[in-house]
Amino acid sequence: MIPREDIITGILATPLVALLQEIDEVKPSPRVRPLFDLISETGVLQKKGDKYKRGQAPPVGEVSPIAEAVAELFQHIVFPYLAADRQAVRLSRELQRALYVYTSAYQAFRITAVQELLKFGGLTLVAGWFPCAFSSELMSIAGRDVVIVEEREDILTLEMDRLSLIPLAPSPPGRELAAAGFYAFEITRLDDLEQVAEKYGKFDTAIVCNRGVDVTRLGGLADEIFYIMPKDKVIFQLNDALLRGLGLTAPAQDADKALRKAEREELGPFEIYIYIKERRHRLTK
Missing domain, CATH: 3.40.50.150 (Vaccinia Virus protein VP39)
Structure with missing residues (x-):
């Protein structure tokens, strides 16, 4: 009913997640924990107390249009907000398209x-x-x-x-x-x-x-x-x-x-x- 695998693939396809897959363990500040909590739900990280350890990330499959849209939204809206509390004041045409494509998942x-x-x-x-x-x-x-x-x-x-x-x-x-x-x-x-x-x-x-x-x-x-x-x-x-x-x-x-x-x-x-x-x-x- 909703292409969850495409959504997960989109998150996994971002540079941030690729970087975290190379780190054995990290202890983020409380401010950015919501970002790490979201990523841990994909399996890339495992939460252990106040630390996050490298998990068993699922393989990245074919990148569908919905996955591409999620990657774009994660990189330019989700990550800046959760990492630095920055809101997207202006939306590029690429982001507008990604927002619209994401709604097709529903x-x-x-x-x-x-x-x-x-x-x-x-x-x-x-x-x-x-x-x-x-x-x-x-x-x-x-x-x-x-x-x-x-x-x-x-x-x-x-x-x-x-x-x-x-x-x-x-x-x-x-x-x-x-x-x-x-x-x-x-x-x-x-x-x-x-x-x-x-x-x-x-x-x-x-x-x-x-x-x-x-x-x-x-x-x-x-x-x-x-x-x-x-x-x-x-x-x-x-x-x-x-x-x-x-x-x-x-x-x-x-x-x-x-x-x-x-x-x-x-x-x-x-x-x-x-x-x-x-x-x-x-x-x-």
Whole structure:
């Protein structure tokens, strides 16, 4: 459902990881431990107390486009952020392309999630487009009108350009509702979604994937919320570093506390926390 091997290969293909494979043992400062923790999840390093020893790195396979994108993002966003707290203020065309290609790693998951989570029709808020990139699947599969929110214009523009070229699918046979004909984009912080709701009205559904959103406040803006978190540590830590390195709102450290009252389901390598006000809905196994 998600090409984890490609993501691991991308991390292994970076110069930093190649260097660490030549070191028997290292004791990093507390400041850069999150970087070493991420790398240790790939098997390159083994954590032993406050030290990291050389591990048994998996062999680097064929470098796919997703792996190439991950290598680019790790080298120019993840590493500068985790090593020096530097954020990517300007994105080169190469980085923009890499960010967009990385979202394709979630395509199979997006399709399955939309098919199994959503009824047909309604207005949906995507509270944070990156990294999971929910958009056209909501419209073509579930007939949803969509409002996509992101915090950086240069990232949201990637999806604006794509959706302007994609024709919408016709409604499924036997459905009374027409296929979605409306989508909109908003650039605003995720702690200011109330102004989005004031503009478009209350949402039938809000989808949040691996982003820092106040679930309680969001409950006042949407009848149902699907909050998605990856279970895989490599993917979670990579996304967290990417989001913070881009200056986007990442999940808070205590995000699990806000999700305890939700119904929890699993879909592949993801946990989906479901808040529904008026109806109960479970994933189709």
